[in-house]
Amino acid sequence: MIKNSILDPDMEWIITMIETHVPFGQSILWIISMMASIYIRISRCFLDGLMDITGLYYWTKRNQIPPITNPLLLKTATELAEKTRTGQLKCETLVRVFIDRIKLVNPLINAVVADCFNDAIKEAKEYDQRIERALNDPLVKDDVLELPLLGIPITIKECIPVKGMPNTGGLYSRKDFRVKEDAQVVKNIRKSGAIILGVTNVPEFLLWWDTNNHVYGRARNPYDLSRITGGSSGGEAAIQAAAGAIIGVGSDIGGSLRIPPFFCGTFGHKPSSNMTNIEGNFPYCGHKSRERLLVNGPLCRYAMDLKPLYKVIIADNEKAMAQLDLDCPVDLKKSRFYFLYEDGDSFKTPVSSDIRETLKRARHFLEKDCGFTCIDAQIPLMKYNFLIFLTTLGDCDAPLLGEEIVERRGRLNAWPELIKSLFGRSKFRKITCMNVILENAIYSPQTRHKRWYRKIIDMGKQLGEQLDSMLEDGSILIMPCLPEKAPKHSGTFLRVNNCGYTSVFNVLEMPVTQVSMGIGHRSKMPVGFQIIAKRLNDRFTLAVAELLAKEFGGWQPPCEVRIK
Ligand SMILES: *[C@@H]1O[C@H](CO)[C@@H](O)[C@H](O)[C@H]1NC(C)=O
Numbered sequence: 225m226i227k228n229s230i231l232d233p234d235m236e237w238i239i240t241m242i243e244t245h246v247p248f249g250q251s252i253l254w255i256i257s258m259m260a261s262i263y264i265r266i267s268r269c270f271l272d273g274l275m276d277i278t279g280l281y282y283w284t285k286r287n288q289i290p291p292i293t294n295p296l297l298l299k300t301a302t303e304l305a306e307k308t309r310t311g312q313l314k315c316e317t318l319v320r321v322f323i324d325r326i327k328l329v330n331p332l333i334n335a336v337v338a339d340c341f342n343d344a345i346k347e348a349k350e351y352d353q354r355i356e357r358a359l360n361d362p363l364v365k366d367d368v369l370e371l372p373l374l375g376i377p378i379t380i381k382e383c384i385p386v387k388g389m390p391n392t393g394g395l396y397s398r399k400d401f402r403v404k405e406d407a408q409v410v411k412n413i414r415k416s417g418a419i420i421l422g423v424t425n426v427p428e429f430l431l432w433w434d435t436n437n438h439v440y441g442r443a444r445n446p447y448d449l450s451r452i453t454g455g456s457s458g459g460e461a462a463i464q465a466a467a468g469a470i471i472g473v474g475s476d477i478g479g480s481l482r483i484p485p486f487f488c489g490t491f492g493h494k495p496s497s498n499m500t501n502i503e504g505n506f507p508y509c510g511h512k513s514r515e516r517l518l519v520n521g522p523l524c525r526y527a528m529d530l531k532p533l534y535k536v537i538i539a540d541n542e543k544a545m546a547q548l549d550l551d552c553p554v555d556l557k558k559s560r561f562y563f564l565y566e567d568g569d570s571f572k573t574p575v576s577s578d579i580r581e582t583l584k585r586a587r588h589f590l591e592k593d594c595g596f597t598c599i600d601a602q603i604p605l606m607k608y609n610f611l612i613f614l615t616t617l618g619d620c621d622a623p624l625l626g627e628e629i630v631e632r633r634g635r636l637n638a639w640p641e642l643i644k645s646l647f648g649r650s651k652f653r654k655i656t657c658m659n660v661i662l663e664n665a666i667y668s669p670q671t672r673h674k675r676w677y678r679k680i681i682d683m684g685k686q687l688g689e690q691l692d693s694m695l696e697d698g699s700i701l702i703m704p705c706l707p708e709k710a711p712k713h714s715g716t717f718l719r720v721n722n723c724g725y726t727s728v729f730n731v732l733e734m735p736v737t738q739v740s741m742g743i744g745h746r747s748k749m750p751v752g753f754q755i756i757a758k759r760l761n762d763r764f765t766l767a768v769a770e771l772l773a774k775e776f777g778g779w780q781p782p783c784e785v786r787i788k
Contacts, residue, residue, distance in 0.1 A: 230608060230683070232676040264570040271718040272573055279712030282450035286748070289446050289466050289783035290328050296321045297467045298785070300526040301376045301533070304470075305417075308351070308375035311359050315348035315375030319419055322377040326421065326468040332449060335463035337382055337440040338389050339422035344377070347419050351375050371417030372532055378413060379472040381457050382423040383430055384520065385504045386410050393506040394428040394437030396651040397631065407504035409473060409520050409537055416536040424472065425459030428653045429507055429629055433483055433723055434716050435459055438651055442713065445487060446782040447749050451710040454484035457523055461488035464525045465750075465782060471525070471533050475505055477518045478613060479705075479726030482738040482754055485523055487710035489740045489750025489779050491769060492523045493530045496759045497733035499544040500537055511622035517730040527773035530737065531766050547760055554698070554767040561590055562601035562694060564703035569607035572722050575707040578744035582751045583702065586741065589775055601694070601701060605687040610724025612684035616731045619672050619681060626660040636660050655717060688732045691758075695734075698764045701756040705738055709749035726754065735762035737769040740778045750780075 231239070242249040292298065296318060299307075307313035323341050330336050352375075354368045368374065380386050383393045385403040387410075392398040406414065413420065428437040435458025436442035443458045445451040446466040453462040457474030461484030464472060474481050476494045485492035497516040502509070509518040522533035531550055538544045565583055566575045591598040622628075626636045629652070642657035644650040650657070671677055695701060706722050729736045737755045744751040755765040772778075 230611065230676070230680060233679055234675055261570050268571055268573065275711065275715040275718055278714040279450075281714060282712045285449035286447065287783070288332055288449055291784035291786045292467050292781060293786050294321050294325070295787050297325055299470075301373060301471045301524070301529040305372065305374050305376055308355065309369050311355060315351045315355070315419065316345060318375055319344050319348040319377050319421070322421060322469065326463065329446070329466040329468050330463070333444045333446055333453070333462045333466055334441055335424055335443050335453070335459040335466070335468070336379060336422045337425045337459060340388060340420060341422070343388075344419050344421050348375060351417065351419075368417070372536060373471075374417035376418045376471065377421050377469065378418040379421055379424050379460060379463055379469045380410060380413070381460050381472070381474045382426050383456070383475060383506050384409060384473060385506070386420060386423055389423045391506050392437075392439050393430055394426045394439060395629075395631075396438045398506075399439045408501040408540055412536055412539045413473065415539065418471075418536070421469070424457075424463060427455040427458065428656050430456040430475075430477075430480070431625075431659060432456070432655050432716065433479065433720065434713065435462075435484075436653065436713075438653065445710050447489070448710070450712055451749070452487065452713055452716065454487040454710060456480040457484045457492070460523050461485045461490050461492070464488065464490045464523065465779065467525075467781060467783075469525075471529050472523045473520060473533075473537060474523045475502065475518060475520045476730065477509060477514075478730055479723050481519070481521045481523060482705050482726045482736060483723065485738045485740065486705040486752050486754075487750065489743070489752070489782075490523065490525050491527050491530055491740055491773070491778065492738040493521050493534060493762070493766065493769075494729065494736045495519045495521050495534065495538075496548070496735045496762055497730075499541065499548060501540065507628065510628055511620045513620040514617065514622060516733055517617070525779050527739070527769045527778055530769065531763075534762070534766070548762050550763050550766070552763060554763050556594070556596060556698070556764070556767060556771070558697055559596065559764065560699040561587070561596050561598045562699065562701045563587055563598060564601040564603060564606065564701065566707075567606045567609060567703070567725060568604065569609075569724070572724065573707045573719055575704050576709065576744075576747065578709070578747050578751050579704050579707065579753065582741045582744070583704070583753055585776070586702065586753070586772055589772070593775075594771075601703075603687070603690065605683055605690065606728070608680065608683055608687075609728035610721045611680050612687065613724060613727035613731055615672070615677055615680045616684055618667055621669065624667075625663050629656060629660065638664060658717070684728075684731050687728070691732060691734070691756075695756070695758040695761070698757070698761060700764060700768055702753055703756070705752060705754040709744065709747040709751070729756060733759050735759065735765050737765040739769045739772050741772070741776050742778070742780045
């Protein structure tokens with residue numbers, strides 16, 4: 225009991241005393257812990273109920289997205305690049321189809337926040353000329369036909385610097401800032417032949433798990449406009465789900481390449497730590513020691529596009545390319561598939577029946593149809609995932625959030641700012657002010673030297689060791705990405721601890737792929753889960769994602785498809 229509790233080590237003597245000296249000590253402790261657990265579960269029900277009641281303010285708005293009428297909108301990037309390369313499809317045509325679609329859907333979902341459509345059309349025309357020359361004259365030396373993403377429209381998360389575009393990270397104080405030079409990952413994207421159409425919406429300071437800020441406003445979920453798209457790559461996932469884009473680049477420090485694609489029914493891959501170049505991302509993760517938590521990565525509507533885009537993202541890093549060896553064939557017959565249906569924390573929202581059933585469907589397929597070994601995972605420390613993430617985040621001399629949020633010019637005066645924001649007079653969101661207030665109340669730079677704090681950090685290390693040995697030889701862990709579908713716009717505050725499901729894997733530095741499994745029977749919203757492997761085994765999670773997408777169909781459109 226002591227071993228698996230987060231009780232302050234200074235208090236452990238009480239437990240030991242009861243166990244050894246009090247008659248029926250063991251049983252008494254068991255009863256106390258059961259009662260605590262029941263109490264926590266009841267509190268959770270109450271908080272979820274409270275969030276659902278406030279959610280009534282936002283009327284459900286389904287079936288709002290206009291129908292898809294052009295078949296080009298429904299092809300994978302890989303297929304489209306094959307067509308542009310062989311001259312069957314003009315890059316300009318392709319780019320214009322996606323621009324028109326963005327113009328049609330974006331007013332509803334507010335996903336693309338700044339565009340460069342004119343430049344995109346110009347670039348497409350230039351590619352078309354080069355392609356035509358290269359195809360018609362064998363003497364022309366131009367490697368344009370080798371470009372992996374030739375003429376493919378792409379969008380980029382606003383926090384990643386794209387020349388000429390804003391890079392506010394959702395901060396109002398940066399609203400007039402324009403980027404002078406592409407980030408390295410954007411340079412890689414351009415070199416691949418992809419054509420950037422614009423940048424996509426993010427939360428304020430990328431801080432929260434819904435996408436809303438005072439520069440651009442809120443992004444909305446294409447399946448139900450009253451619900452969130454998730455964060456922080458929320459604009460990216462929403463525009464892909466609404467068929468306004470097929471591939472894009474996002475970033476992830478606690479779930480941002482998994483939560484939005486989960487809520488919007490698309491795919492995302494969080495790379496192993498230290499593989500992708502994050503230079504220039506705004507906000508920066510705050511401290512050198514946190515860099516291992518932050519990654520850039522691919523977001524795609526179709527699973528098979530994840531790998532080619534991932535390869536482009538890391539193209540400048542030969543060491544990473546060699547370590548990951550993404551094209552090395554994967555033999556899943558040797559892998560064990562561990563399933564975890566719930567993390568065991570009573571203070572999180574219980575995993576919905578839709579998600580549970582989705583996990584079981586995948587298991588049935590992998591076990592019965594593919595003949596793979598599937599096992600129920602036992603990971604007792606997993607229930608502390610959110611605490612492990614928060615303590616790890618705080619375990620360095622980084623400036624406090626209250627300082628970061630004003631770009632290190634002083635410190636946010638959180639209470640007055642919160643009151644101002646209640647009356648719509650603040651440049652900051654309420655949620656941001658509340659986060660700073662919580663930080664002031666709970667955390668100070670001395671906190672991390674307390675014994676209970678070190679204990680939680682150690683638990684994270686133990687969890688990492690356990691998973692590392694469990695996931696030897698290309699084995700896989702499959703578990704919920706979050707316990708339930710996208711909440712209403714007002715429903716995020718009291719449920720933020722649910723994000724522990726995703727954020728712990730940033731601490732553990734492991735690769736994770738979010739897999740879309742279509743639409744839930746009951747919720748009528750996208751369902752899916754995450755696939756985890758040992759660090760550097762990215763190719764395994766990607767292979768399983770492709771396999772499942774092929775079997776179950778992956779993304780399902782949020783609207784009618786009317787193609788003649
Ligand atoms: C990742 O990089 C950080 C420095 O940013 C370093 O401390 C850490 O050891 C690296 N992790 C691995 C597994 O290489």
